[in-house]
Amino acid sequence: MALFGIYGSHTTEACPWNNIETARGILQQADRDMASMAQQYKIHRIVGQYHSALEHTFLWICDADDPHLIQQFCVDAGIASFNAVTIVPLITFDQVIEGLKQIHSL
Numbered sequence: 102m103a104l105f106g107i108y109g110s111h112t113t114e115a116c117p118w119n120n121i122e123t124a125r126g127i128l129q130q131a132d133r134d135m136a137s138m139a140q141q142y143k144i145h146r147i148v149g150q151y152h153s154a155l156e157h158t159f160l161w162i163c164d165a166d167d168p169h170l171i172q173q174f175c176v177d178a179g180i181a182s183f184n185a186v187t188i189v190p191l192i193t194f195d196q197v198i199e200g201l202k203q204i205h206s207l
């Protein structure tokens with residue numbers, strides 16, 4: 102298992118707050134059991150879902166096995182239909198500290 106960030110952004114016009122079609126899609130997503138759907142893509146836990154409403158960006162953090170399956174989840178859940186999506190491996194600050202100690206033999 103590993104942490105991944107799902108970074109997304111959409112245009113003002115596609116924003117669910119401004120666009121009834123994307124709003125309907127988001128409400129359908131919200132009505133589904135997203136956690137159990139995510140399990141099918143080896144996403145073990147959605148750690149957080151944070152949005153900047155007026156910047157039209159979001160960051161979801163998940164604990165998952167395979168970024169390619171996260172990509173498929175984003176497609177199948179409709180997230181990628183109106184967002185540009187970037188999937189990035191993440192580590193914790195503690196892991197950064199451990200890494201710098203090893204890299205520099207500190």
Ligand SMILES: [Zn+2]
Binds near residue numbers: 111154155
């Ligand atoms: Zn928006």
